[in-house]
Amino acid sequence: MPRKSLLKQTLTLASLLSFSLFALYFTFVSPSTPNLTKINTQDSLFRSRENVAKEVKIYMYDLPRKFTYGVIESYDKSRGAQPKNDDSLLKYPGNQHSAEWYLFKDLNRPSHERVDSAVTRVDDPEEADLFYVPFFSSLSLVVNLNRPGTLIEHPAVLYSDEEMQESLIEWLENQEYWKRNNGWDHVFICQDPNALYKVVDRVKNGVLLVSDFGRLTRDQGSFVKDVILPYSHRINSYLGDIGAENRDKLLFFMGNRYRKEGGKVRDLLFQILENEKDVIIKHGAQSRESRREATKGMHTSKFCLHPAGDTPSACRLFDAILSLCIPVVVSDYVELPFEDVIDYRKVAIFVDSNTAVKPGYLVKLLRSVNTHRILEFQRNLYEVKHYFEYEDPNGTVKEIWRQVSQKLPLINLMINRDKRLVKRDLTEPDCSCLCSNQSGIQMTL
Amino acid sequence: MPRKSLLKQTLTLASLLSFSLFALYFTFVSPSTPNLTKINTQDSLFRSRENVAKEVKIYMYDLPRKFTYGVIESYDKSRGAQPKNDDSLLKYPGNQHSAEWYLFKDLNRPSHERVDSAVTRVDDPEEADLFYVPFFSSLSLVVNLNRPGTLIEHPAVLYSDEEMQESLIEWLENQEYWKRNNGWDHVFICQDPNALYKVVDRVKNGVLLVSDFGRLTRDQGSFVKDVILPYSHRINSYLGDIGAENRDKLLFFMGNRYRKEGGKVRDLLFQILENEKDVIIKHGAQSRESRREATKGMHTSKFCLHPAGDTPSACRLFDAILSLCIPVVVSDYVELPFEDVIDYRKVAIFVDSNTAVKPGYLVKLLRSVNTHRILEFQRNLYEVKHYFEYEDPNGTVKEIWRQVSQKLPLINLMINRDKRLVKRDLTEPDCSCLCSNQSGIQMTL
Secondary structure, three states: OHHHHHHHHHHHHHHHHHHHHHHHHHHHHOOOOOOOOHHHHHHHHOOOHHHHHHOEEEEEOOOOHHHOHHHHHHHHHHOOOOOOOOHHHOOOOOOOOOHHHHHHHHHOOOHHHHOOOOEEEOOOHHHOOEEEEOOOHHHHHOOOOOOOOOOOOOOOOOOOHHHHHHHHHHHHOOOHHHHHOOOOOEEEEOOOOOOOOOOHHHHOOOEEEEOOOOOOOOOOOOOOOOEEOOOOOOOOOOOOOOOOOOOOEEEEEEEOOOOOHHHHHHHHHHHHHOOOOOEEEEEOOOOHHHHHHHHHHHHOEEEEEEEOOOOOOOOHHHHHHHOOOEEEEEOOOOOOOOOOOOOHHHOOEEEOHHHHOOOOHHHHHHHOOOHHHHHHHHHHHHHHHHHHOOOOOOOHHHHHHHHHHHOHHHHHHHHHHHHHOEOOOOOOOOEEEEEOOOOOEOEEO | OHHHHHHHHHHHHHHHHHHHHHHHHHHHHOOOOOOOOHHHHHHHHOOOHHHHHHOEEEEEOOOOHHHOHHHHHHHHHHOOOOOOOOHHHOOOOOOOOOHHHHHHHHHOOOHHHOOOOOEEEOOOHHHOOEEEEOOOHHHHHOOOOOOOOOOOOOOOOOOOHHHHHHHHHHHHOOOHHHHHOOOOOEEEEOOOOOOOOOOHHHHOOOEEEEOOOOOOOOOOOOOOOOEEOOOOOOOOOOOOOOOOOOOOEEEEEEEOOOOOHHHHHHHHHHHHHOOOOOEEEEEOOOOHHHHHHHHHHHHOEEEEEEEOOOOOOOOHHHHHHHOOOEEEEEOOOOOOOOOOOOOHHHOOEEEOHHHHOOOOHHHHHHHOOOHHHHHHHHHHHHHHHHHHOOOOOOOHHHHHHHHHHHOHHHHHHHHHHHHHOEOOOOOOOOEEEEEOOOOOEOEEO
C-alpha cells in the first residue's frame, strides 16, 4: 500500500507540474498558438491577406510505412535483396520518376534547413494550408518486375500496386482533413504518367505533381491546378565549358524507336535521319551501358532530339538540358515544367511533327544555326539548368514547392466556392478555363 | 556671328555637362537601371523567382484623354452641364460601376502613398509585368442617356460608345507592348456586364476586371484568368452596432420586379413574399428617393434578398453587406468577389432558385434563424465589410490589385507557352481548366 500511495503522490505531483508548465507555455512561450476566442475564429474564417501572400504551410501525412519505405523494401525484395532492419539503410532506387523521394526527403529535413522554401512544414494539421500525401506512387508501379496487372516474378513477394492505391484512398477517407475541403488542399505526387491511374478520379481535386497530362482527362489535370515536374535526369551533367568545337556531332538520339500514340513519329524520324552525316540516331533500351553511351553522345553533340514517347514528355529532354545539348523538341502536345519562369524558346527548338518528318528539313534547319547562336543557346541552358537538378539546394525541389505555393489562391477559392454552390441546372461540367487563342506556329527557332 | 558662336559654345558645354551628369547618374545613382550586357538580358529572359514572388510592376497607359476624362466630359455634356476647363474640376458621376474611377485614381496617387499596394506603378513600360488600360468603359456605355445603339438625346453631343471601343483597339494595336505578348499581360476594366461588349473577343487574353461572367463565353472570361469586382455600393453603410432588436423587419427587397433570364425568379419571389408579415418586397426604380427608402429598409431588416438580375450579380448584395443585413442569395450562377479570402457561407445564406420559390419555404427558413446566429452573421459581415468599401485605404482597391497580382504566374506561363506552341491537330479549343466535382447542394445555411 505505501508503494502504491507513493506512486499516486508522485503522479499527482507530476500532473500538477506538467499542468503548470503547460499553462506557463501557453501564457508566455507560444505566440503562435491559436487562441480559440471568438475573434480568432473569425481570423481563420477569413484568411488574412498577409498570410496568403507570405507563407504557405504544409502538413505531410505520417502515412503507414507501407506507402513509403515499405514500397522501397518491396521493390528490393522482388529483386532478391536481403531485408534491412533499419529504414535509414533502405536506398530509394535510381529512376526517372524519383521526385517522390526528393520531396519526401526535403520535407523531412530539419526546419532550420528549409527556411528559404516557399512552403513551411507544420506538425499541426490545423495550421496547414496544404496537405502532402507522400505515397511513392511511381515506384509502387514498378515494384514487380513486370508492369501492373501481370504476375509477380519473385514468389516471396506479394505486392499489388492497385491494392496499394485502393488502400491509400481507404486510409485517406478516414482522415478528417481529407473530407473537410473535398480534397482541394491535398497535394499528390504521381510523376509516372501511370501512377495512381486506378484512383486518379478520386484524388483529382488535389494538386497533382505530374510529368504531363498525357493520361489525364481535362477535368482530372491541367496546368491551372497542377504542377508539371521535370524527370530526374538519368545521365551525368556536362561539367565542361560552353563551346561548339568539342561537339562534333550535329544531332543525337538514342532510345526506343517504336512507341505508341504521339511516339509513332519516332520511327519516321529514324527513317529520315539514320543515314545523315554527323547524326547519331539509334535504338537503345534502358541499361547502364546505354546510359554511358547516351552520356557520351549528348556531351559531344550540338543538338539532341526529343520526340514524343507514349506520352508527350520524356526524361531525355532534361538529360539534354543538363548536357548543354540544345533540345530539338518534336512533341506537339508537350507541357513543360516551370514555364512561368522559363522561356523555353531560349533554350530549345520546337518543330511540329508534320514539318519535322519532311525529308531533309530538320538537318538543313540545324545546320543553318551558326556558332554564335549555338553559344547563345548554351549560355541560356547553363542559366536554367539548376531548375532540373533535384540535388541542388537551389534546384528542382525548391522550385516545385514554389509552384505548389502559387496554387493556393485558386485552391482557397475552390474550397470556399464549392461549399456555397447551390444546385443548378448545368448543361455542361462546371469548369473555369484558361484558353489559348493561338492555333500554333509551324516551327519556332 | 559672335552671338551664334556663344550660343554654340553654351550648347556644347551644356551637352557635355548633361552627358557627364548622365554618365554619373548611370554610374552611381541608379541601381535599378537595366544594364544591357549579355548577362542582364539573360536575367530578364528567365524572370527570377524572387521578382515573381515579391513585387508586381504595373504600367498604366497614358491613354488619349477621350478615353478617361473625355468620357466624363461627354457624360456631363449629354446631361446639359457646362464644360469645365480643368480636368481636376470634372467629377466622375456616382454609379455602381465606378471601380474604373477608383483604380485610375489609385494608380495616379504618388508612389509613397502606394507602398503597401500589391502592384507598384512604373513609368517605364520596359520594366512592367502588367499593363493597365484605364478606359472608362462602363461610364462610356451610359454617356448617352439611352443605352447603346439608340439615338443620342442631346443634339450637342456626338458620342458613340461602340466607336470608342473600336478606337481603343485601334490605339492599342499601335502599341509595341500590346503586340509583344498577345495581350496576356494587359489588364482591362469592364465592370458593367456590357462594357467593351463589341471588342471583348479582341481583348479576352487580358485580365478582365468584371462584375460577373454573365455575358462572357467560357473562352472569354473565367475566375482563373479574371477578377470579379464588387459593385460600388449605392446606399450608405450602416454605422450602428451589431444587434437584432433594432431590426424589426425580417426580410427586405426593393428593385425591379421584372428582369430577363435568371432574373425571372424575381417575379415568382414577389408572388410568394408580398403578403408575408414583416417582409418588405417592393418594386422600385433607381432614384435618389428610392435609394433613401432602400437605405432605411436595409438598415432595419435582418435579412436582405438578393435575387439574380439580368446577369447573376447585382449591386444590392454589397449594399446589404455594408448594411449588416444578412444577404439571402437566390442566384444560382453568381460568382463572388475575392472568394479565396472570403468564405461567403459565413456572411450570407444561399438558396437555390427552385427551393426558394416554394411557397412558405423562405420565410419559414429565415424565422428559424435564432438571434445568436444572426449576431454571428453580423459579426462576420462587420469583419469583411472593408473589402467592399472602395474609399477605404485598406479596402476594395487594395484587394483588387492583390487579386490581379496573383494572376502573374499564370500570365507568364501563357506568354511563354503561346510563343513556343507548334501547329497541332486539335479537336477542341486549347483550354486548361479547373472543374468542380460538386453538383451543388440544395441550400446552404
